[in-house]
Amino acid sequence: MSPVDRSEDPEPSEPTPAGLLFVPVRSGPAGCTARFFRTPLGGRTAVGFTSAAKLTATLGTEQACVRLSERALRSLAAPLGVTALTVDPPFSAPAPSATPVPEREHTWRDWHPQHVGALRVTGAAAVIAYLNLLIG
Numbered sequence: 077m078s079p080v081d082r083s084e085d086p087e088p089s090e091p092t093p094a095g096l097l098f099v100p101v102r103s104g105p106a107g108c109t110a111r112f113f114r115t116p117l118g119g120r121t122a123v124g125f126t127s128a129a130k131l132t133a134t135l136g137t138e139q140a141c142v143r144l145s146e147r148a149l150r151s152l153a154a155p156l157g158v159t160a161l162t163v164d165p166p167f168s169a170p171a172p173s174a175t176p177v178p179e180r181e182h183t184w185r186d187w188h189p190q191h192v193g194a195l196r197v198t199g200a201a202a203v204i205a206y207l208n209l210l211i212g
Contacts, residue, residue, distance in 0.1 A: 097124030097163065098131045098141045099149055108142060110149070112158055113165075121160040122153040130164055 100123060101108040113123050124146065125131035131141055144152070150161060 095126070096143045096145055097126065097149060098128050099124050099144045100131065100135055100139050100141050102140070108140065110142075110144075110152055112153065112156070113162070115160065115162070119160060120156075120158045121162045122149050122158050123162050123165055124149055126164055134165060134167065 100111045102111055103109075110122065112120050115121050124144070125134070125141075128141070131139060146161065146163075150159075153159070153161070
């Protein structure tokens with residue numbers, strides 16, 4: 077059997093150890109919990125970064141992390157059915173904005189009388205149709 081040259085293979089047949097990884101976590105009731113992400117195709121994946129700078133560049137400065145080996149991260153993810161591991165993903169979806177939702181400027185008292193009348197007529201028609209169904 078000839079040896080396999082993996083230097084030009086973009087996806088090696090066997091995963092190579094990545095060393096200690098910076099794994100993003102979130103706080104939970106029992107301490108910190110590893111965050112799992114979705115691939116572009118929708119599959120679940122565990123994520124690790126080879127440096128704190130790469131984690132910060134991708135997920136932001138507020139993201140907490142722990143150091144885990146690749147084997148430990150895979151063992152942590154396996155019971156949840158997560159088998160994929162992504163090391164140093166190039167980007168992630170932006171975080172949701174923290175801007176508050178503006179309050180509505182108008183109340184029901186500000187409605188135009190025609191709109192209120194249309195709602196009354198529609199409501200009355202619905203009640204009559206329901207009564208017709210009951211009476212038969």
